[in-house]
Amino acid sequence: MKWTEREIPNQTGRVAVVTGANTGLGFETARALAEHGASVVLAVRDVEKGKQAAARISGDVTVQELDLSxxxxxxxxxxxxxxxxDRIDLLINNAGVMYTPKQTTRDGFELQFGTNHLGHFAFTGQVLDLLLGVPDSRVVTVSSIGHRVRAAIHFDDLQWERSYSRMAAYAQSKLANLLFTYELQRRLARHGTTVATAAHPGMSDTELIRNVPTAVRLGARLVTPLIAQKATMGALPTLRAATDPAVLGGQYYGPDGLGESRGHPEVVTSSNQSYDVALQRRLWTVSEDLTGVKFPL
Structure with missing residues (x-):
């Protein structure tokens, strides 16, 4: 069976927090959850854009300012x-930046690693107590097929101070999303109610490409309509990871088409490196040190 939005169970009474929900995949995720009865919090950097997005969604939707940088x-x-x-049922770590010029966050972290990974790490750690003990609560973190491309965790230069590659920095942040998910699931397993899962949207037509070099962006605009899927489809892996009753902690969802670039959501596998337990634990410890956030586990 091809999983679609129609398979989302009734979400009435459940609270969902979606980061980066004013546009693209986050917006479609929030919209679908709200349409199925959830009370949805759009956690966004730009509150005005968040309010505009909320006005386009039918259901119980509120806006929360959140700058992950x-x-x-x-x-x-x-x-x-x-x-x-007093509770959160679904935390969807969706927000992200891609291929940005070399920049740092307000706290001095390289922008892609600092936003995509450290920001979500810190946010999850500080709201996790609202999920613990809530039946079938889930933390879903959105990664990318890009976690395989030139991917490594550069512990000797996490902030890319010696050199910088937009693609490699993005790949590091998306690999970190998966390492974080798998280590979080291992720590959550003893609690029995909350699980951590991950998803990726394949190749989806969203605003993420706005930061790529101009020549690449112009080429992408010509090719994207031919190979990429709409954001409504790209959001399905996240929605399945968040709502399918059959989901297990530590699973990773992506499109079922060629190269996982498009299609309907199914369980997929991530890179061998992402399953390295020692790497997961080392990144967790470093992330705690950098953010000062300790998880209530």
Whole structure:
């Protein structure tokens, strides 16, 4: 059976927090969850754009300011969510940046690693207590098929201070998303109610390419309509990882088409490196040290 939005179970009574939900995959994820009854929080950097997105969604939708490139903003957002909610059922770590010029976050981290991985690591750690003990609660982190391309965790230069490659830095951040998911699942397993899963959208037509070099971006605009799928399809792996009753902790979902570039969601495998337990644990320890966030596990 090809899994579609029609297979999403009734989400009434469940609270879902979706990062980067004002556009693209995050918006489609939030829309589908709200349409199936969930109370959805759009956790976004630009509150005005978040409000515009919320107005386009039918259902119970609110907006929470969250800048994943700032540990201070992450802390404020987590504190506000604690005042507004006594539980979270679904945390969808979707927001991300791709192929950005060399930049740093407010805390001095390389922008892609700092936003895509460290930001979500810190945010998850500070709201996880709202998920623990909630039946069938899930943390879903969105990775990419790009985690395989020139991917490595450069522990000797995590912030790319000696040299910089947009593609390699992006690949590092997406590999980190998977290492984080698998280590989080191992730590959650003893609790029995919350699970961690991951997903990737294949090749989807979203705004992520806005940061690639101009020549590449122009070429992508010509080719994308031919090979990429719409954001509604790209969001399906995330939605299945978040809502399918048959999902198991530590699973990774992606499209079922050629090269996992497009299609309907199914369980897929990630790179051999992503399953390296020693690497998962080392990255976790480094991430705790860099962010100052300890998980309530």
């Amino acid at each position: 700032s540990l201070e903003s992450i802390g404020h957002a987590a504190a506000e969510l604690h005042t507004k909610h």
